[in-house]
Amino acid sequence: MNPAASAMSRMMLYVVLATVPFSAYKTSVYGIGVLVHLLLCVAACMVTEFVCMRLRYRAGRPIDTSAILTGTLIACCVPALAPWYVSVFASVAAVGLAKHAFGGAGSNVFNPAMTGYALLLILFPEAMTRWPAESVTSFDSIRAIFGATAAGRWDTLTGATSLVELRSGLGQMKMLGEILTTGDNAARGLGTWGTASIVAGGLFLLRMNVIRWQLPVSTLLGAAFCAGVLSAIDPDRFASATFHLSTGGILFAAFFIVTDPVTAARRGKARLVYGSGIGVLAILMRTLSAYPDGVAFAVLLMNALVPLLNELDRPTKPPSAARADVA
């Protein structure tokens, strides 16, 4: 394996390691279903990767480890009681469609994990709401994932996430304060431990120089700014920036998705525009569109703009001269 490829797969390994605290937190809250989906996603990604490499090259080429990361990231987003085929579908689409159709690792335009997840949101909207209620046994989780749950039992097994609750509450013309204080909203957000598990992973990646600070910081600032402006305009309808940052996928995406070196913008200014664009779009989609959480769509939209952003932020000097300047 050449040095660049081995450096890349070491980085991928660090990112997988950094998601461990969050996966552990998610398992402790939502039960064994999280681990089942993790296994399903990683296995499906690896099999797809293997099949695609075989189809494209015939001769044995080393399997790219980024498929493990893609599987891990999808598993972090999928609800713990979703049926098994949801994870498999997202993994196959992520590796096959978003990565190999575009020329394989390093050439993909759209983030594979978010492509898979966004497809799930569109194709299996009902399955994507199956977050377990508080007391769900391991036996029930596994039965739910492999399709042995009677139709009438879902109501007792699943509970609405805070973003879904916020949306349906606003739909019933309730005031924001009322929605956030009644119901078990506090238990449904990320909570202190969930936030800590994501931030710990993110700090680890920053410490190991795997990710650059510009991307997560600009994403979070963009989201906080947009949520702040909206809630200043109409505090009864739009939740505060703190609520938005501590629920759903924004924090997770800021550290683990936006920072993907292949699909993110390359240079400083373009990076800031890319990150803050995701933050702003994610909040706009959450508050104004038909989906409770829009991070995946926001990431894909900004992914599409990356080639243009890179083009606009191209250095005026040729790269060799610029490097000589730095030295």
Next chain:
Amino acid sequence: MLDFLAVIIATATANNVILNQAIGADAALSQSQSAKHALSLGLLTGVAIVVSGLAVFFVDQYVLTDTGFVGLRLFVIVLITAAITLPLDAYWPSHASTNTVARGPLVLANTTVLGTVLLSMRDPASVTDTVALLVGHALGFLAVLLIVASIRQRVTRARVPTALRGGPLLLIVIGLLALAASGLDGMTSSS
């Protein structure tokens, strides 16, 4: 004002001509060799959409409806869009090297313009709504054309599987773009 902006944004993204209405998809496939060319053609089409859309609106409101010739609507719309698009295309300051290519999409640009103008007709129509829809469609068309052109430049350097090279991959790109834009669905109804 906010409603006006929301209609423009929703029309440009969630109801995009290329991504959602599949009218300009042929233009996005064939006219995206370079960003510069895409910009030129996108601007031309955008201007043509807005100008002929407004012309159609006024003719429809104050000539056809008043005189009772509503049956001639489609015929008149085709004539107006052609009469505006042809001279615009002929005198459009396009990049010299792409000049001959720019002549080619005459018909393509026309179907995009005609389709978009028809899409922007509402009953009952108001001038602000029509302007918002037209500007939204024009911006959406331009944006997707630019994005597809820039992505196309990037994927030509990649080792794309032979069967997917060119058109097939561009169709996948447009499909994934539509997936991303669907995240903005429902923006106008809730605002």
